[in-house]
Amino acid sequence: MISIEEIRNLSALARLTLTPAEEEALSKDISNILDYVGQVSAVTDGRRAPSAAAADGALLRNVMRDDIPTKTLGDRESLLNAFPKREGDFNVVRKILDKDAGAQ
Amino acid sequence: MPELNKLSILEAQAKMEAGEITAVDLARACLPEIEKNNKELNIFLEVFSDVEAQAAEADKRRAAGEKHPLLGIPLAIKDNILIEGRTASAASKMLEHYVATYDATVIKKLKEAGAVFIGRTNMDEFAMGGSTENSAYGATKNPLDPTRVPGGSSGGSAAAVAAHMALGAIGTDTGGSIREPAAFCGLVGMKPTYGAVSRSGLIAMGSSLDQAGPLAHSVADTEAIFNTIRGLDALDSTTITDTTYPKATLKKKIGVPRHLLKEGVDKDVLRLFEQSLEKLKAEGYDIVNIDLPSAPLALSAYYVIMPAEVSTNLARFDGVRYGLSTKGTTLADDYAVTRAEGFGAEVRRRIMLGTYVLSAGYYDAYYGKAVAVRNAIAKEYSAALANVDAIAVPTAPSVAPKLGEKSDPLSMYLLDVFTVTANITGHPAISLPMGTVDSLPVGLQLTTAMGDEATLFMLGKLLER
Numbered sequence: 027m028i029s030i031e032e033i034r035n036l037s038a039l040a041r042l043t044l045t046p047a048e049e050e051a052l053s054k055d056i057s058n059i060l061d062y063v064g065q066v067s068a069v070t071d072g073r074r075a076p077s078a079a080a081a082d083g084a085l086l087r088n089v090m091r092d093d094i095p096t097k098t099l100g101d102r103e104s105l106l107n108a109f110p111k112r113e114g115d116f117n118v119v120r121k122i123l124d125k126d127a128g129a130q
Numbered sequence: 131m132p133e134l135n136k137l138s139i140l141e142a143q144a145k146m147e148a149g150e151i152t153a154v155d156l157a158r159a160c161l162p163e164i165e166k167n168n169k170e171l172n173i174f175l176e177v178f179s180d181v182e183a184q185a186a187e188a189d190k191r192r193a194a195g196e197k198h199p200l201l202g203i204p205l206a207i208k209d210n211i212l213i214e215g216r217t218a219s220a221a222s223k224m225l226e227h228y229v230a231t232y233d234a235t236v237i238k239k240l241k242e243a244g245a246v247f248i249g250r251t252n253m254d255e256f257a258m259g260g261s262t263e264n265s266a267y268g269a270t271k272n273p274l275d276p277t278r279v280p281g282g283s284s285g286g287s288a289a290a291v292a293a294h295m296a297l298g299a300i301g302t303d304t305g306g307s308i309r310e311p312a313a314f315c316g317l318v319g320m321k322p323t324y325g326a327v328s329r330s331g332l333i334a335m336g337s338s339l340d341q342a343g344p345l346a347h348s349v350a351d352t353e354a355i356f357n358t359i360r361g362l363d364a365l366d367s368t369t370i371t372d373t374t375y376p377k378a379t380l381k382k383k384i385g386v387p388r389h390l391l392k393e394g395v396d397k398d399v400l401r402l403f404e405q406s407l408e409k410l411k412a413e414g415y416d417i418v419n420i421d422l423p424s425a426p427l428a429l430s431a432y433y434v435i436m437p438a439e440v441s442t443n444l445a446r447f448d449g450v451r452y453g454l455s456t457k458g459t460t461l462a463d464d465y466a467v468t469r470a471e472g473f474g475a476e477v478r479r480r481i482m483l484g485t486y487v488l489s490a491g492y493y494d495a496y497y498g499k500a501v502a503v504r505n506a507i508a509k510e511y512s513a514a515l516a517n518v519d520a521i522a523v524p525t526a527p528s529v530a531p532k533l534g535e536k537s538d539p540l541s542m543y544l545l546d547v548f549t550v551t552a553n554i555t556g557h558p559a560i561s562l563p564m565g566t567v568d569s570l571p572v573g574l575q576l577t578t579a580m581g582d583e584a585t586l587f588m589l590g591k592l593l594e595r
Contacts, residue, residue, distance in 0.1 A: 040485040042482070048478070069502065120457075
């Protein structure tokens, strides 16, 4: 059983605010799911570890491209328009540095 | 005039080529169907306002001499596929107002072919689910029985085709999300070989598992869509070419992993499954029993690997550059409250599960083991497919559940038991209608060797006759 404490730790890692009711429901759900998927942890025979398998993967190859700009993610203006809060050509984000903090 | 929205894609194309109908006629046949039933069935999240204009443009291109199997064909597009200038929300509050800034490669290819986009279809939020009940915009109902789910996560795409609101549809399949709704809605649905279709412009769920693919009424229609959207793409370095995998040779053998069918499968589904095998026998195929010893672990491996990739992929939604943005008390809090508000229960569950299996102390026991199991299953499938043309199982163990029937997450996950394997291994797989149980459709799933969609279509056409 995953404890409420563990759920709180996970939600902090996952940057996800949860209500106490959600914490409780998730501790139950995730415990149930882990009981089921835990079957994979029991595998101890010769099935290979990922690193060994990756080494001989026929499809593992480097894919390189020339460093030439192309239109891929759309034009500048539409990307700027996607900002939650736009001011001119800037994305308005929370201030995280205090101007006076360094002087103290 | 006959009901044009009930034509197959190839029939409609032949009629347009013969000058009997136009793309505008086809669009005008589909739109009233949506007008009439979309409110109740909740299939389209948005019907595009320029459908007739798109159709008129296709007619113009035909008049100028262009030809393509999809020219002027109305298609429904799943809401996690980007179309430049249009909303793509992945059925999430997180992206409710997100407007795509570029075309997915799949969309680019469909535009070049001249297909008409009818609208964006409902789905499980971020493609997480098997019933389309996890949409932030309400569940989609199965047009064949509105008390039941259409399957998912491409439930809106499947329902749109089943309800004759479009002639075909594009879905995405991470663990069965094309094949399962195809089975529940009586359609053909195909998940291509991993890498056959570019993932550029799909809203990512599990990047090592995701593939876009077609849903349609017939195998030939499905094939026409697949041939249009496939191909090497510089924007997705996992895409493959025609020569990446060796060509398969016909063995006239179908493999059936009987050990996977011993329990948990509805007896009527099994009866129809045996009938399909008889049909293949009558066509000269030997039905042979095969053993896939690691396959029973596929679902477990999937529900470790997929959430791990989900928690990583969805880390990008932080309210800073696009999408929902909610203010908290600190920057870290901004992220956490934005994500809490933007993501629904199932998405949160999978992010938490993924965070768990990737966290220090559990990584080796879960993720590491799951990847080892994945490799073992892939090897067993490839070995089996060296001796048989296809592996056959039912697509889902039962008919479409009632809305709300599978409220426990694990019981919902178990619906994927036969479909996840093809995503785990990368093999192509198709769901074909194999009859009905109490007038509800069920599907037959065939899996073939890597890169061998041709055999899926060939066998599908045999079974369709």
